[in-house]
Amino acid sequence: MRALIQRITDASVTVDGQIIGEIGRGLLILVCAMPDDDTTTADALALKISKLRLFQDDAGKMNLSLVQTGGEALVVSQFTLAADTSRGNRPGFSGAARPEDARALYEHFAQALAALDVPVQTGRFGADMSVALTNDGPVTLWLDTDA
Known part of the structure; x- marks a missing residue:
């Protein structure tokens, strides 16, 4: 799985003019399932993200995790995180998991993160979404379970 995570002070996702997910301080996690991913991959990514020390402690160092700060996701x-831009100018997306597999893994990932005591809100799989955020830092990381 691939994920782009951003430390944020607030974020929301809107579909058809309605906010369907909204959080305060925490992480915006853009996630993409790849063809060889399974629930074990999703569980490992959720655990990794829950433990990443991306939040500042009292000394101003990035020493605290999402769970330790009580942050949300x-x-x-x-x-589109699976985009292949190696040929021409139009990205190819054949490297992403099939939609039915991707939906199941996306939902499993969100549930796995919630099971780790992280309050989770989600977008809507396959929908045209508008995402708003206030990036904190900015702190943005790219994670790939194959790397």
Whole structure:
């Protein structure tokens, strides 16, 4: 799985003019399932993200995790993280998991993160979404379970 995570002070996702997910301080997680991913992969990514020390302690060092700070997560499906831009100018997305597999893994990932005591809000798989955020830092990381 691939994920782009951003430390944020607030974020929301809107579909058809309605806010369907909204959080305060925490992480915006854009996630993409790849063809060889399974629930074990999703569980490992959720655990990794829950433990990443991306939040400042009292000394101003990034020493605290999402769980330690009581932060929230907004999880949004993002198949474009699988983009292949090696040929021409139009990205190819054949490297992403099939939609039915991707949906199941996206939902499993969000549930796995919630099971780790992270309050989770989600976008809507396959929907045209508008995501708003206030990036904190900015702190943005790219994670790939194959790397």
